Amino acid sequence: MKRRDEFGLIRLLTGGQQTPDTLASRLVVGNGDDAAVMSGRTGYDWIACCDTMVEHVHFARRTMRPFDIGHKALAANISDIAAMGGIPLFYLVSLGLPASFEEAEIVEIYEGMSRLAATYHMALVGGDTVAIPGDGPLTITVTVLGEVETGRSLTRAAAKPGDRIFVTGPVGSSGAGLHALLACGIDELPERWQTIAEAHRLPMPQVTAGRVLGESGARIALNDVSDGLASEAWEIAEASRATLVLTEDTIPIADDVVAYAAATGLHAQEWTLYGGEDYQLIGCAPPDEQERLTRAFQDAGLSLHWIGYVTEGLEQVRIRRASGEEALLAKKGYNHFQ
Amino acid sequence: MKRRDEFGLIRLLTGGQQTPDTLASRLVVGNGDDAAVMSGRTGYDWIACCDTMVEHVHFARRTMRPFDIGHKALAANISDIAAMGGIPLFYLVSLGLPASFEEAEIVEIYEGMSRLAATYHMALVGGDTVAIPGDGPLTITVTVLGEVETGRSLTRAAAKPGDRIFVTGPVGSSGAGLHALLACGIDELPERWQTIAEAHRLPMPQVTAGRVLGESGARIALNDVSDGLASEAWEIAEASRATLVLTEDTIPIADDVVAYAAATGLHAQEWTLYGGEDYQLIGCAPPDEQERLTRAFQDAGLSLHWIGYVTEGLEQVRIRRASGEEALLAKKGYNHFQ
Known part of the structure; x- marks a missing residue:
């Protein structure tokens, strides 16, 4: 030393x-x-x-x-x-x-x-x-x-049945990037996987998005995607005592993640739902705020993706496939002791 | 596990x-x-x-x-x-x-x-x-x-030549306690060294003393004794750009530390000056505040010990022996990398 x-x-x-x-x-x-x-x-x-x-x-x-x-x-x-x-x-x-x-x-x-x-x-x-x-x-x-x-902090507990679920950007990039980094090593990584690797190595927190949401004055439940979309949705479901339903085909995913999944023969879903450390924000807002929030995000040069809805019922998270089929989403996420 | x-x-x-x-x-x-x-x-x-x-x-x-x-x-x-x-x-x-x-x-x-x-x-x-x-x-x-x-926080930089130096309680107990614990082990420690061992294991921070000093409104430089009296006095000397002189025979030391030094044939000074983690407070205050502060501490059921004075000159700490002799105090303290 x-x-x-x-x-x-x-x-x-x-x-x-x-x-x-x-x-x-x-x-x-x-x-x-x-x-x-x-x-x-x-x-x-x-x-x-x-x-x-x-x-x-x-x-x-x-x-x-x-x-x-x-x-x-x-x-x-x-x-x-x-x-x-x-x-x-x-x-x-x-x-x-x-x-x-x-x-x-x-x-x-x-x-x-x-x-x-x-x-x-x-x-x-x-x-x-x-x-x-x-x-x-x-x-x-x-x-x-x-x-x-004062009075404007956004917790996970504010979601209510009828709310729409949003996420501030693509998820799964960091998880796919970690997979590529572990497979190839940082020094040998092919050029075309650099973008997903950077999503893992140098993620950017969504401070402006959080401020736009806070300043909107809308009733919003909010959580950051550090342990994976499924795990964070579960935290909102438990804190708000409601069911969150994610509609699978609306979840934003980067082209590079699709390409990496295709190249490796793996399922991108493992990263979009269970890969952590994207640091996007997931939240819920009343349906009559949807348009206003989308416009506020556009005005700030940001994107907002609507990926599901909240219903009454058990504290749980469900995924709705394009086929109309619904399944319970596993509560798993990034857990150091397992 | x-x-x-x-x-x-x-x-x-x-x-x-x-x-x-x-x-x-x-x-x-x-x-x-x-x-x-x-x-x-x-x-x-x-x-x-x-x-x-x-x-x-x-x-x-x-x-x-x-x-x-x-x-x-x-x-x-x-x-x-x-x-x-x-x-x-x-x-x-x-x-x-x-x-x-x-x-x-x-x-x-x-x-x-x-x-x-x-x-x-x-x-x-x-x-x-x-x-x-x-x-x-x-x-x-x-x-x-x-x-x-607001405006009442006490830093290390407020000492001025002419100030008197104080400490809020005996120092060296934690250092002597650590020595005893390392020598005997926590399970085999003789009853008579339990007090110094407790000073090491369960030190109490001096919150009330800090508040009495802050509420006094006096100009006070303050530091806590986490790395040893010498090291903390050096921090005040450097931040305040002055010389601190500690008068050796006024530094408070617990009877148990004297007894432990006698029993082991070691010099207590190694612990009083260089032993860390006593969490007493050392500070400097103008001489005309000395009486008022001593009384405020008495009223709060606390002790305050005056252990030296501040002079103009180099940023340094000196120790004045009972003989009148003066020596530079080593800047050493608890330093993890040495």
């Missing part, structure tokens, strides 16, 4: 991070003291979430570059803020570093984060760097703090 | 956690959705900090019970809030679990946290549980959110 000592390394990693002008006046005490101090805004609530990524569980050298690891660890948390209809603002990073990671790679991890943070005008305000002994896995925990207008 | 699946385990661990009445109205969306939503208070800023503890680095089965691990991971973060003069409110926990930890032990870890959280009327609002593959170390990352009156 060719590395500076802990304090030197933290200074190196955090010193170059810029606080965007939009946040400078709200960051009372920045990174480097015992804790960060930030001022709130009247009329807004705070949002907080925290997620960990572990080497060999969520990523490996075969599937992700250090830059991607940083990007994705932050993206997953920004996505949770987006799924509340919120604005991401500040983040804290705790990195557990095994000796197998070189200083240059650690710098890359931070670069992956700070590039994405710059896109959303976010500021790094704290965290921790600790050694992981032996060849223990690299672990990265990110906490994101954001804000949302 | 005899364990429920991830979702079942998280439900088990977080389901029993109570939100104290004092926070119920401020917790808009609690644990279980994509993110937590909390309302702020007019006149207050938010404080955030995040710290990771790693098995074999910060603790081992020889030195800590699972309950202690949970307690200490939360205590370290509450201490950072205390060191800003703040009130701890909410916390998020991310647990990386190797197969070597049984479900009953994981429940104990959460119990260690929730007992301490109850003491400070805090609420668990989110987090993550992930598997650590192989025998990789247990990792626990805690984020604490708190609040402090």
Whole structure:
């Protein structure tokens, strides 16, 4: 391990991070003291979430570059803020570093984060760097703090029978990309699978979409697709105590995923329904809001896809095939302990 | 590994956690959705900090019970809030679990946290549980959110020449306790070293002391003793661009530490100056505030010890022996990478 000592390394990693002008006046005490101090805004609530990524569980050298690891660890948390209809603002990073990671790679991890943070005008305000002994896995925990207008946060519990289900973009790309990366390795991946691999390595959270939904003032249930469409639909069904019916042929899927399925002889459905980490948003809204929301998304240069409806009944998720046949959708998703 | 699946385990661990009445109205969306939503208070800023503890680095089965691990991971973060003069409110926990930890032990870890959280009327609002593959170390990352009156946060940068240095209680107990635990093991530890072992296993952060200091309105520089008195004094010296002089014979030390040093033939100074994790607060205040602060601490049932003074000059920490001799204090502290 060719590395500076802990304090030197933290200074190196955090010193170059810029606080965007939009946040400078709200960051009372920045990174480097015992804790960060930030001022709130009247009329807004705070949002907080925290997620960990572990080497060999969520990523490996075969599937992700250090830059991607940083990007994705932050993206997953920004996505949770987006799924509340919120604005991401500040983040804290705790990195557990095994000796197998070189200083240059650690710098890359931070670069992956700070590039994405710059896109959303976010500021790094704290965290921790600790050694992981032996060849223990690299672990990265990110906490994101954001804000949302008081009374406007979008939970999973707001769906009602009669609602229409939407998703903000194609799903399955990240799952197919992971399959390709595991099969070929990041260094040997054919050019034509780079797009799906990027969907896995560098997913973009749907912050603008979440804001359009939140600002619409409509009654909306919302969740981000981190564990797969089926699993997230189940979470809405359970929180809202209703049945969600997905109409199979309306679920958006990227051409590259169809092509990858054809080339490998596999079923794309495994990725569209059960592949996680697309970070699109899935939600439910009243039918009389459908047109207005679709137009608001168009005005924002975004797409909105209507993929089903909510009915009364058991807390469950069903899929309706093109044939008219209906089946219960398995509750399975990305579950680390199975 | 005899364990429920991830979702079942998280439900088990977080389901029993109570939100104290004092926070119920401020917790808009609690644990279980994509993110937590909390309302702020007019006149207050938010404080955030995040710290990771790693098995074999910060603790081992020889030195800590699972309950202690949970307690200490939360205590370290509450201490950072205390060191800003703040009130701890909410916390998020991310647990990386190797197969070597049984479900009953994981429940104990959460119990260690929730007992301490109850003491400070805090609420668990989110987090993550992930598997650590192989025998990789247990990792626990805690984020604490708190609040402090706007303009009242206490940083390390406020010390000025002429100030007096204080500490809120004896230091070195945790370091001596760790020495005893490593020497004897937690199961074989003689009764007479239980007090110092407890100082290491179950340290109490100085929230009330931090609040008394913050509410005094005095100009105060403040830091918590997590890496040792010398290291924390150096942080104040560097942030405030001044020299801190500690007068050796005024540094409070518990009788048990003196007894342990005598019994082992070791120098207590290694623990009082360089032993971390006592979680007392060290700070600087103007001399004309000394009497008022001492009285405010007495009124709160707390002690305040004056242990030195601040002078102009290089950013450094010196120690003044009883003989009148002065020496530079090594900047060393607890540094994971050395």
